[in-house]
Amino acid sequence: MSVIIRETRAIEGQKPGTSGLRKKTPVFMQPGYLENFVQAIFNAIDGARGKTFVLGGDGRFFNDRAAQVILKMAAANGAARVIVGQGAILSTPAASHLIRLHQTDGGIILSASHNPGGPDEDFGVKFNTPNGGPAPESVTQAIYEESGRLREYAFFDAADVDLSRIGEIRLGEMIVQVVDPVSDYAAMMEKLFDFAKLRTLFANGFRMRFDAMHAVTGPYATEILEHRLGAAPGTVVNGRPLPDFGGGHPDPNPVWARALMDEMFGPDAPDFGAASDGDGDRNMIVGRGIYVSPSDSLAVLAANAHLAPGYRGGIRGVARSMPTSAAVDRVARALGIACHETPTGWKFFGNLLDAGQVTLCGEESFGTGSDHVREKDGLWAVLLWLNIVAERAESVTEILTIHWREHGRNYYSRHDYEALPAAQAEEVMQALRSRLGSLPGTEVQGMVAEAADDFAYHDPVDGSVSAGQGLRVMFAGGSRLVLRLSGTGTEGATLRLYLEHFVAGPEGLAGDVQATLAPVIAVAEDLAGIARITGRKTPDVIT
Numbered sequence: 001m002s003v004i005i006r007e008t009r010a011i012e013g014q015k016p017g018t019s020g021l022r023k024k025t026p027v028f029m030q031p032g033y034l035e036n037f038v039q040a041i042f043n044a045i046d047g048a049r050g051k052t053f054v055l056g057g058d059g060r061f062f063n064d065r066a067a068q069v070i071l072k073m074a075a076a077n078g079a080a081r082v083i084v085g086q087g088a089i090l091s092t093p094a095a096s097h098l099i100r101l102h103q104t105d106g107g108i109i110l111s112a113s114h115n116p117g118g119p120d121e122d123f124g125v126k127f128n129t130p131n132g133g134p135a136p137e138s139v140t141q142a143i144y145e146e147s148g149r150l151r152e153y154a155f156f157d158a159a160d161v162d163l164s165r166i167g168e169i170r171l172g173e174m175i176v177q178v179v180d181p182v183s184d185y186a187a188m189m190e191k192l193f194d195f196a197k198l199r200t201l202f203a204n205g206f207r208m209r210f211d212a213m214h215a216v217t218g219p220y221a222t223e224i225l226e227h228r229l230g231a232a233p234g235t236v237v238n239g240r241p242l243p244d245f246g247g248g249h250p251d252p253n254p255v256w257a258r259a260l261m262d263e264m265f266g267p268d269a270p271d272f273g274a275a276s277d278g279d280g281d282r283n284m285i286v287g288r289g290i291y292v293s294p295s296d297s298l299a300v301l302a303a304n305a306h307l308a309p310g311y312r313g314g315i316r317g318v319a320r321s322m323p324t325s326a327a328v329d330r331v332a333r334a335l336g337i338a339c340h341e342t343p344t345g346w347k348f349f350g351n352l353l354d355a356g357q358v359t360l361c362g363e364e365s366f367g368t369g370s371d372h373v374r375e376k377d378g379l380w381a382v383l384l385w386l387n388i389v390a391e392r393a394e395s396v397t398e399i400l401t402i403h404w405r406e407h408g409r410n411y412y413s414r415h416d417y418e419a420l421p422a423a424q425a426e427e428v429m430q431a432l433r434s435r436l437g438s439l440p441g442t443e444v445q446g447m448v449a450e451a452a453d454d455f456a457y458h459d460p461v462d463g464s465v466s467a468g469q470g471l472r473v474m475f476a477g478g479s480r481l482v483l484r485l486s487g488t489g490t491e492g493a494t495l496r497l498y499l500e501h502f503v504a505g506p507e508g509l510a511g512d513v514q515a516t517l518a519p520v521i522a523v524a525e526d527l528a529g530i531a532r533i534t535g536r537k538t539p540d541v542i543t
C-alpha cells in the first residue's frame, strides 16, 4: 500500500456559483475525471492534511465506486479521518448534520439530487463547508480554477474499504469511521418535534403515504415514520433505494410523483401525503384532495412553527429565494420579523442562518429548511407539517384555507422549458432584458408594470454582491413574472418562467391556479416571446 501521484489532464470543473459538479455518469467515469475534481476540492481548501471530512451519497449508480476513490484520495492527501455513512449512503441533510455534529472540516456529497440516476443518467459531487452548507462562491471559484489547472492527483493504492459494517477501519494513516446513516439524524428530529404527540396521532388512525421514490429517504422515513412514530407498515412506499431509482425521476412534484398525487386525489385518499427527492433535501406536501405549493408550504410553516418544540420560542426571521412567491413575506409582516429575498440556490441562505438572522427558509423548487442544518431538508418539512397538523387537530385543507383567509393567497406556478438550444434560451432572456428599463409605469395587456430589473443580491452579512440572478417584472396588485435560466440542467438550456398573482380574499381564494394566472402568462409571452422564439407551444413541466 502506498501513495502514488498520477498524472491527469485538466477538466472543465464545476462552474462557479453552481452547487456541485453535475455531469452524465459516463463523464464522471472517464479515467481521472472524478479524481481531478476531488483533488481540486482538496487543493482549493489548502489541502486535506490532518482534516476530518464526512462522505456519503444518495446511492445512485457509481455512488459506491466514487466513494472508494474519494476515500483513497483523502488518505493519500493526508486526511486524518473520514466519517462515512454505511454503504456510502447519506442523505444530503443527514450529511450536513454530521458535518456540524462532529465539527468537521466539511464533507463530500455524492448526488445529482432530483436528476435521474443510472449508467447513462446523471451523477454529481458537491463539497460542503464546515458549517454544513454548500460551498459559497469564493470556494467554488477556487475549485473551478484548480480543476482547470491541476496536472496530477494523489491516490492511495490499496484494496477497497469495507463500508458494509459500522466501525472504524484504517486506510494507511487515515481512519475511516463507518456510521449508521439514519440514527444521528433521527435523534435530531426527536429533539425538534413532539414525537409523543405524533405517536398518538398515528395511534388514533391518522393515515399517511410517504413516497421515497426509490431514493435515499426510504431508510430514513421507514425508521422515523413507521418504527419510531408507529405509522402503519406500508406508509412508506418505494422505500428501497435503487441505483437507478427504479427508472424514475426522483423529483417530488406533481408531475414526477404522479402515483402519490393520484392516490391523494382518489376515493380512498389518506390524510396526508408527502414525497422526497433523490438525496432527501426536497419535499412535496399533499393533503387529501389538495396540493400544497412549496411557496405556500413555507408560509404555513413560518406561521405555525412555534407549535413544534424546536421552534417554541418563535422564529427570528425568514428567507426565500427571489422566484419563490411572496406568501411568506405576508406571514413575516404579520409576525413582525424580517423577510430576506435571496438568489436561487440554498447556499445563499448560509450566511443568514449562520448569523442567526433567519430560522426558516425555502425555495419554490420544493425546498424548505431551518437552522437545524445548512441544507434544505425533506423529511424535516414533512415532520414539521405533521407536528402542526397534530397540534391544530385540523386537516391540510383546513390549515391552508384558514391561512389564505387570514393572509390572502399568492397564486403561483412555474413553467419549465427544457433542453432548449442555448442560443434560443438566451434570445428569450435578451428579449425581456432589453425591455426591462422601459417597463415601469407602462401597461401591458391591461396590467401595469410597477418595477422591473435583473435581480442582484447584496448579502447583508458579508457584503458580497451576486448580480444577474433573474429577470423580474412586478405589476400593480401583487402580480409578478420572473424569467431565469436553470443552473442545474445537464442537457441544453432550461428556461424557467415563474408566475404569481395575489388575491386578498375573501372572494377568489379557491380558484384554478393556471386559469387565475392566465393574464400573467399572456403578458410573459408578450414580453419574452417564449413560444414565438422557441416554437414550444407549452412548457415541458408545470409545477
Ligand code: G1P
Binding pocket: 019, 113, 321, 344, 345, 346, 363, 364, 365, 367, 485, 486, 487, 488, 489, 496
Ligand atoms: C434548481 C432549483 C433551485 C434549487 C436547485 C438545487 O436550480 O430551481 O431552487 O436550489 O435546483 O436543488 P435551477 O435548475 O433552477 O438553477
Ligand code: ZN
Binding pocket: 092, 112, 113, 114, 277, 278, 279, 280, 281, 282
Ligand atoms: Zn435534492
